Amino acid sequence: MASADKTARRKRRSEKAVFWLLRLMSLAVVGVLFWILGFIVVKGIEVIDWQFLTGMPKEGMTEGGIFPAIVGTLCLVAGSVVIAFPIGVMSGIYISEYAPDNWLVKFIRVMTNNLSGVPSIVFGLFGMALFVNTLGFGDSIIAGSCTLALLVLPVVIRTTEEALRAIDHSYRVGSLALGATKLQTIRKVLLPMAFPNIVTGLILSVGRISGETAPILFTAVAYFLPKLPTSIFDQVMALPYHLYVIATSGTDLEAARPMAYGTALVLILIVLFINLLAGGLRRYFGNKVKTN
Amino acid sequence: METSSISAKDVNFYYGDFQALRNVSLEMERNTVTALIGPSGCGKSTFLRLLNRMNDLIPGARLEGKVTVDGEDIYGKNVQVVELRKKVGMVFQKPNPFPKSIFENVAYGLRVNGVRDRETIRSRVEESLRGAALWEEVKDKLKRSAFELSGGQQQRLCIARALAVQPSILLMDEPASALDPVSTSKVEDLIYELKKNYTIVIVTHNMQQAARVSDRTAFFYLGKLVEYDRTEKIFTHPSEEATQNYVTGRFG
Numbered sequence: 001m002a003s004a005d006k007t008a009r010r011k012r013r014s015e016k017a018v019f020w021l022l023r024l025m026s027l028a029v030v031g032v033l034f035w036i037l038g039f040i041v042v043k044g045i046e047v048i049d050w051q052f053l054t055g056m057p058k059e060g061m062t063e064g065g066i067f068p069a070i071v072g073t074l075c076l077v078a079g080s081v082v083i084a085f086p087i088g089v090m091s092g093i094y095i096s097e098y099a100p101d102n103w104l105v106k107f108i109r110v111m112t113n114n115l116s117g118v119p120s121i122v123f124g125l126f127g128m129a130l131f132v133n134t135l136g137f138g139d140s141i142i143a144g145s146c147t148l149a150l151l152v153l154p155v156v157i158r159t160t161e162e163a164l165r166a167i168d169h170s171y172r173v174g175s176l177a178l179g180a181t182k183l184q185t186i187r188k189v190l191l192p193m194a195f196p197n198i199v200t201g202l203i204l205s206v207g208r209i210s211g212e213t214a215p216i217l218f219t220a221v222a223y224f225l226p227k228l229p230t231s232i233f234d235q236v237m238a239l240p241y242h243l244y245v246i247a248t249s250g251t252d253l254e255a256a257r258p259m260a261y262g263t264a265l266v267l268i269l270i271v272l273f274i275n276l277l278a279g280g281l282r283r284y285f286g287n288k289v290k291t292n
Numbered sequence: 293m294e295t296s297s298i299s300a301k302d303v304n305f306y307y308g309d310f311q312a313l314r315n316v317s318l319e320m321e322r323n324t325v326t327a328l329i330g331p332s333g334c335g336k337s338t339f340l341r342l343l344n345r346m347n348d349l350i351p352g353a354r355l356e357g358k359v360t361v362d363g364e365d366i367y368g369k370n371v372q373v374v375e376l377r378k379k380v381g382m383v384f385q386k387p388n389p390f391p392k393s394i395f396e397n398v399a400y401g402l403r404v405n406g407v408r409d410r411e412t413i414r415s416r417v418e419e420s421l422r423g424a425a426l427w428e429e430v431k432d433k434l435k436r437s438a439f440e441l442s443g444g445q446q447q448r449l450c451i452a453r454a455l456a457v458q459p460s461i462l463l464m465d466e467p468a469s470a471l472d473p474v475s476t477s478k479v480e481d482l483i484y485e486l487k488k489n490y491t492i493v494i495v496t497h498n499m500q501q502a503a504r505v506s507d508r509t510a511f512f513y514l515g516k517l518v519e520y521d522r523t524e525k526i527f528t529h530p531s532e533e534a535t536q537n538y539v540t541g542r543f544g
């Protein structure tokens with residue numbers, strides 16, 4: 001009896017130790033994260049004002065604002081969504097609902113997954129070869145958006161496919177048994193159910209690409225371009241690249257430092273906003289689907 | 293409302309190499325309830341799904357023989373499967389309402405079949421919910437999600453959903469097996485009512501249920517139709533010993 005008691009106590013103690021270890025680790029990770037964030041917020045908040053957000057860069061980018069870079073990033077991201085969303089969703093639908101279950105489709109699925117592991121600079125190079133040169137788009141919003149879209153595409157395809165596969169077979173059967181066609185079943189039952197997941201996946205990956213520099217480096221961005229784009233064939237400035245430029249290769253790095261922190265903070269805020277949007281939309285659609 | 297007769301002649305059915313039905317022939321008259329009974333895996337669901345061609349969805353499935361509804365070969369070349377499924381409705385073992393409102397669940401079959409007129413849809417939805425003995429319980433919350441209903445209500449919603457497209461035949465695969473006794477007896481009463489307007493084929497493991505609701509009973513065993521007769525006869529003086537053993541529960 002006494003020894004059983006002892007074992008139990010020892011077990012409880014070691015469980016407690018592990019629990020505390022895990023807790024400490026996660027606290028450490030969160031701590032570092034907040035430290036970085038806090039650092040950027042404190043440094044960046046000093047330069048952020050209306051003029052910084054809406055003005056053009058001046059004095060070798062040590063003064064003025066980052067408005068063209070904000071607009072450029074938003075254009076590139078919006079463009080990539082417009083391209084990647086329909087193509088990705090349709091491919092996902094095809095793979096999940098129509099494609100036969102043979103080696104070719106399995107191969108495509110594996111390759112799609114591998115694609116998301118390819119370094120983004122490789123996409124940048126490919127984008128330059130295909131969109132900038134071969135298709136003759138030049139360094140432009142359209143070429144950059146297409147390249148970013150390639151980066152997002154595997155994620156959209158996979159989330160669509162997984163969201164559809166997760167739907168219980170009984171919904172498909174239930175719809176078909178009422179005389180619905182396969183297409184109607186997909187449009188009216190499956191897609192509305194999968195939509196919250198698809199949109200979340202898309203927005204999260206958009207959040208990630210909005211901070212990417214490599215894919216747009218050779219395809220879309222300008223070093224310094226103090227005016228707004230007027231067409232999709234114009235070059236633009238973009239936040240991540242602008243940050244890189246003023247942190248490493250400006251005329252006066254020291255003077256530009258505060259601008260760099262300000263730019264970083266704006267970029268973080270945009271990504272944060274996008275992620276919150278994903279959560280919000282997911283909840284919104286989640287509720288809507290159940291009752292519409 | 294027009295009801296339909298069903299006939300299966302010399303039906304063999306295969307899932308790949310596995311033969312699930314062996315030489316089954318069965319005639320079902322209009323406005324009758326036919327119960328399909330037999331031990332698990334004997335092919336009841338397989339037979340049921342033949343009648344609205346839901347087996348078409350299973351890769352490698354193959355049919356020999358002839359199945360007709362109102363004398364028309366439903367596996368014939370010119371048959372529109374979508375049209376067939378409108379005529380032959382189906383209710384599943386597990387209630388499977390769509391994640392939509394109660395109203396939209398019932399309206400779904402109408403919408404996919406091209407009914408646009410709002411008044412027609414509204415009145416057909418009400419009619420179907422009444423037909424499924426659910427109207428009084430849901431008339432004040434048609435816009436609420438179907439998931440808020442109890443399991444028994446969901447199953448009656450699925451019946452209403454099937455009725456809305458005005459089928460003449462209703463196939464039910466263990467429609468009450470996931471329900472509590474009260475909901476079960478509601479569904480059974482409902483089947484009894486529906487018999488007036490529909491030809492019904494129901495799979496059940498519950499002998500009392502088969503005896504209560506059906507006019508004729510078919511006993512399947514290992515893919516074969518062992519005996520098919522008036523329900524009363526099957527349960528009192530079956531001709532086959534296997535049937536006798538099964539209905540009296542002396543059977544694995």
Ligand SMILES: Nc1ncnc2c1ncn2[C@@H]1O[C@H](COP(=O)(O)OP(=O)(O)OP(=O)(O)O)[C@@H](O)[C@H]1O
Pocket residue numbers: 307310312330331332333334335336337338339350
């Ligand atoms: N999709 C399928 N693929 C391969 N074999 C199948 C498939 N569906 C059913 N079978 C096989 O066919 C036989 C008949 O199955 P069926 O579902 O018709 O039985 P059942 O009488 O409805 O049984 P239960 O009472 O358990 O529902 C079983 O041996 C089963 O394993």
Ligand SMILES: [Mg+2]
Pocket residue numbers: 336337338465495
């Ligand atoms: Mg079954």
